[in-house]
Amino acid sequence: MAHAAVIALLLVVPLFVVYRRFVRSAHLRPPGPPGLPLLGNVRDIPAPHQFPWLKYHAWCQEYNTEILCLNALGMNIIVVDTMDAAKELLDKRSSIYSDRPRMIMLNELAGFGWNFGSMDYGEDWRVCRKMTHQEFHATSFKKYRPVLAKHAYDLVRRLASDCGARVPAHLKHMVGANIMEVTYGINVLPEHDPFIEFAEAGQECVGRCATAGVYLVELLPILRYLPVWFPGAKFQREGKAWHEKATRQLQVPYEDFLQRVNTGQVDDCMAKALLDTFGDDKKTERLAKMTTATMYMGGSETIAASMHSFILAMLLYPAVQERARSEVEKVLGVHRLPTFDDFGSIPYIDALIKETLRWHPIVPLDLPHKLREDDVYNGCHLEKGSLVMVNQWAILHDEKHYPDPHTFNPDRFLKGGVLDPDVLDPAEAAFGFGRRVCPGRYMAYDTMWIAIVCVLVCLELGKAKEVGVGEDFVSSFVSEPKPFLCEIRYRSEAYGALLHGL
Numbered sequence: 001m002a003h004a005a006v007i008a009l010l011l012v013v014p015l016f017v018v019y020r021r022f023v024r025s026a027h028l029r030p031p032g033p034p035g036l037p038l039l040g041n042v043r044d045i046p047a048p049h050q051f052p053w054l055k056y057h058a059w060c061q062e063y064n065t066e067i068l069c070l071n072a073l074g075m076n077i078i079v080v081d082t083m084d085a086a087k088e089l090l091d092k093r094s095s096i097y098s099d100r101p102r103m104i105m106l107n108e109l110a111g112f113g114w115n116f117g118s119m120d121y122g123e124d125w126r127v128c129r130k131m132t133h134q135e136f137h138a139t140s141f142k143k144y145r146p147v148l149a150k151h152a153y154d155l156v157r158r159l160a161s162d163c164g165a166r167v168p169a170h171l172k173h174m175v176g177a178n179i180m181e182v183t184y185g186i187n188v189l190p191e192h193d194p195f196i197e198f199a200e201a202g203q204e205c206v207g208r209c210a211t212a213g214v215y216l217v218e219l220l221p222i223l224r225y226l227p228v229w230f231p232g233a234k235f236q237r238e239g240k241a242w243h244e245k246a247t248r249q250l251q252v253p254y255e256d257f258l259q260r261v262n263t264g265q266v267d268d269c270m271a272k273a274l275l276d277t278f279g280d281d282k283k284t285e286r287l288a289k290m291t292t293a294t295m296y297m298g299g300s301e302t303i304a305a306s307m308h309s310f311i312l313a314m315l316l317y318p319a320v321q322e323r324a325r326s327e328v329e330k331v332l333g334v335h336r337l338p339t340f341d342d343f344g345s346i347p348y349i350d351a352l353i354k355e356t357l358r359w360h361p362i363v364p365l366d367l368p369h370k371l372r373e374d375d376v377y378n379g380c381h382l383e384k385g386s387l388v389m390v391n392q393w394a395i396l397h398d399e400k401h402y403p404d405p406h407t408f409n410p411d412r413f414l415k416g417g418v419l420d421p422d423v424l425d426p427a428e429a430a431f432g433f434g435r436r437v438c439p440g441r442y443m444a445y446d447t448m449w450i451a452i453v454c455v456l457v458c459l460e461l462g463k464a465k466e467v468g469v470g471e472d473f474v475s476s477f478v479s480e481p482k483p484f485l486c487e488i489r490y491r492s493e494a495y496g497a498l499l500h501g502l
């Protein structure tokens, strides 16, 4: 009997709340597909594997709107489709658009609440951002460039060593090695590095938890209190299993760093710089640990996916590959390895990186922001508590800024051989908006720059003879190319010799 009453309460109370909110907010909302009472648009919202950004953009076109409103069980979801609207709302009104929604699965059940990318816009988040800014803003990050160059050379050796058989694994290794060394001063092993493996185990959980629509508990928070044994409470069991991985990802590399501090064997790295600047009291140590662990979470998959996308583009557009190489050789000559001294002197490479970020943005839908107060845009009422997502794919395929948007064409960013300031820089959308803008964007750009130039100079990238390669991307929070076969070789043995002699 008591059981039945609890179940009735669990079902009825949320439905009532949802119904009231739905009725109250149905007026003056931005346009969007009509929903059903109580359920809203739950049945219309595309699943994560259905390329939701394409459907959202199609709806915006159908309703002739810059912002779209959907409703899922009473929760308003605002999808922003244009650069103008994104700048107006998330940049100019950032003081009310900088919260994150409550991510129950990720932060509360799986134990990733230490990740400041999913924290609310509060004091802990502010300190973590301040710490990241100190080491990752454009100027201070330059001190880490030698680390990036070292691992870019290593990437070339690895890609050549198996002729392109394990491209995604080599890219992941390069990025993991960069982040572990920059963040903790850890020099990872060439294969099966325990620090990378711990971090990757955590990433798997994050990918699943952060994908909208996977867990009902995000829409009906009351389910969070279901006991682990309750039928259908599989999410509770998953959360419990992930907790341990979340804790390992947070603790293990930081403890290794502290051990090296104690024995005086620590190289310059982010963790050391934070200790020197912010001190080592308990509160600071807690936040420094959270900040450093968040770097792998934000940076590993994203840079690797962008580099993977670059390699795919080079296979599909061999003329661009040739042109890029010849532009690099105009500056470097032949048989010299690129260094950061060449940075900024090859406009075609900057254009190529911009086009890589634009062509298939690897984060097609921005991380959700949460609206802190009621707001009005173009006469539409945006309700406090709404979830706000920018459709970065739509902005980066807007023909107003990028004619023929589906073609990979770095030339669109150049005029008279230099970067054209009148073309919208894709970095302004690809890295998000407002106070939540990606703090790793300079590291991302530097990593891509040195790795791309090294790959172009030293290697020939070609399609594998027996199979076709398509423009096939995964539909998930980070959208990277589906695995493809390719053939990668040194352009001349001289490059192999140069790299092996380092």
Ligand code: HEM
Pocket: 116, 117, 118, 129, 179, 294, 295, 296, 297, 298, 299, 300, 302, 303, 306, 362, 363, 366, 367, 368, 430, 431, 432, 433, 434, 435, 436, 437, 438, 439, 440, 441, 443, 444
């Ligand atoms: C090509 C590579 C990358 C892309 C496309 C990318 C994209 C993004 C996007 C779209 C956001 C969400 C911004 C928003 O909420 O509006 C974000 C947030 C974030 N990124 Fe990146 N990112 C990249 C690389 C990196 C790197 C290298 C790091 C660190 C090493 C990093 C760390 C973060 C963090 C910590 C956040 C959360 C910021 C916050 O919520 O305050 N990202 N990134």
